[in-house]
Amino acid sequence: MKTVNNFSISIHTVLRELIDAKSKRDNIKFTSYQLASALAMPRSIITKLLHADISKRVSNPKIETLIKIIDFFREDGFNVNIDDLLNLKSKSVDVQSQLITSNDKIFSVVLYSFANMKNKIGTIEVAVSNTTKNLIALQASEDIEPFFKRGSIFIIDSEIKPTNETLIAIQLDNMEKIHIRKYVKIKNKIFLKSLANEDDIILPSATTCKILGVIIQINART
């Protein structure tokens, strides 16, 4: 298990895509060395931004370096900006266009505590999609930063496999306590991001991280 910086993943991914896109567009292989010489900067800087091993990547590049990279690709005709490189764009979701489905069904679900899954609190009845299979419910014994208050109930489907950008419940290092993480898949690599701090990322390994299931609904306590 290792904690890495979110920016290094974003910069690596976007920069790699830009280099590949330039090679494809120009029909000539464009390398990181060529990029470094075009920017008049040492090769090692670009190599550290693009290193395949996440632990060897530079996590706090100079703003000047990033601006030079963006300027180079913009002048070359690519529509990219610093927000793309740092993944800073905010996502807006329209409320009125949401479609309310009528295929919800009432399920009786066993409720456990976040602190310990051996601790059965009781049962609850929840309306969820009728395609769900094996449900469990977890009640937050403390605030789940930054959005959910103590007492909020998380409905988990243990049979759904996590896909990119889904919320999952996990247990770490064989401990009973349950954590909420966002499952992010970038180029076949899996990262588990914290909800409170996007820079706090876990690289999961089978021995230290047990995925309990995908969170499909949260009954938020307000």
Added chain:
Amino acid sequence: MDSIFNKIDSFLCRYFGLDKIEFIPHSVSRKGKQIFILNSESYKRHIHQTPFQEVNLKAINEENKKKLGMAIGKSIANNLIISFDEIIIKKEKKP
């Protein structure tokens, strides 16, 4: 003087049936650790921004509440719905 105007205002509002304030959520956006709801209010023309935790859910009708939960879920993660329904826990009887 203010209290007299307030009384006249509430009397006229009741008379014309304008006493129900309703929030209509328009969009949800996430900025860092905060989720903001852009909503409009009855009898007010402007749209204002409220943090998710501070929204008065009692002033939102059931349909909009469901839609709001779906939009907040989408702004947090894929395939996630936020529900504001009250849940009753049936506790186990100890032997």
